[in-house]
Amino acid sequence: MPRPRRTQISLEDTPYYHCCSRVVRRAFLCGDDTYSGKNYDHRRAWIESLLFELEAVFAIDVAAFAVMSNHLHVVLRIDIDSANRWTDREVLEQWHKLFKGDELTQKFVKDELVQAHEVNRLKHSIALYRSRLCDISWFMRCLNEPIARQANQEDNCTGRFWEGRFKSQALLDEAAVLACMTYVDLNPIRAQLADSPEQSDHTSIQLRIRAALKGEQPSNLLPFIGNECDNQPNGIAFAFTDYLQLVEDTGRIIRNDKRGYISENSGKLLTRLNIPHDNWLKLTTEFGKLFHGPVGTLQELTDYCEHLEKRRRHFAASCQHFHSNR
Structure with a gap:
């Protein structure tokens, strides 16, 4: 039975959460629908536009997103400090x-x-x-409901557009956040909708690359701020250029369908995260299959379960991929 959202959110453990919504019957209601012969790609632009409108209203940052033909991924960060300062x-x-x-x-x-x-x-x-205004459930509600109404009005029909509730999972540490972001950013490539990250429409990685060409970072996405230090703005404590290299190298391995080596730059990153190369490839290609709940090391998972008074550590086996002793 699905658990209430409030029992899945623990700001004491992490502000980062991965959310996914899928359209009904897994039809391609945001892309080419082979059943009806219609193209609904314009709806992906609806979702992206509304996502950034909500980001400007809520005390919630968008770290990554990918609007696919039949589902939506977002990696969100709850900014509780901003909400309390208002x-x-x-x-x-x-x-x-x-x-x-x-x-x-x-x-x-x-x-x-x-x-x-x-x-x-x-x-x-x-x-x-x-x-x-710092509640993920309200954020996703304000995103999904208007899109459903707009799509139903366009189709002159009623009923569900999205499959039930959106799915969410806690990202308990830096490695979990980076693995999930990489998984989300490479979704169009795995689905063969694009050949490279810069060609992946309606994704955060495309926006970040376009901004990088101007020497900037997108104002409506949570920025990369490098290594943590005092008096820094909110952001991902990771070098932006390193992340782009990580996505590129991981994507190249996925597209060639081989378990080859990861380049020197990315190797250093994985060493720092203490994750073997084979485990990293499995995490970033099978993230959606491996994890249906909180993501992180076994110790992070244990702490998260204790804080939410959960009796069992579900998904502990999947979290072992974050260890180097496998």
Whole structure:
């Protein structure tokens, strides 16, 4: 039985989560549908556009994404510190970008007088909206529901567009985050929709490469900030050029369908992550098959389960791929 989202989120262990939504019946409702003969590629642009609109509203960063023909991958980072720093007014202003709120919240934002007996209700609404603006379930709801309505309107039909609830899994350490991001960024290549990362439309890796050509990083994606140090902005504590090299080398091995060596630069990265080359290739090519729950080392998984009071360490066997003693 599916577990409530609140029992899968542990900010004490990690702010990073991988989410996946699949369209109904695994039909190609965002690409070429062989059954109907129609092409729905324009819907992938809908999803990408809305994803970045929501990123600007929620206290949630997008680390990686890939909009495929029949499913969507996103790697998200919950920015709880930003949500807590927002003033009451900023919380309501952010919420009103998506929802109307109520008469009381509208009154507060417009600097109109709030009666004494209304203060407690106003504070409750602000606290509720603040929590929702750093909630992955609300983020995915605001992403999936409008797309479903828009697609159904286009098809002049009703019913489900997405298959049930989206799937989510915790990424418990740096290696898990990088493996999942690489898996997501190389999705179009594995699906033979593109020959190289820069040709992979509607993906984070394409946006990062285009920005890199200008000496920049995309403003709407969580940046790479290199090695961690004091007073750094939020970001992935990893060198951006190293990540691009890692994706390129991993993708080359996948496309050649062989278990060849990984280049020197990427070898250094895997050594630092303490993951054997064969394990890394398995992680980045079979991530979706290996993991259906939290991802990380066995120790990270144990801590995560303890914090959420889980009695069993499910998926422990898959997490052993992050160890070097296999």
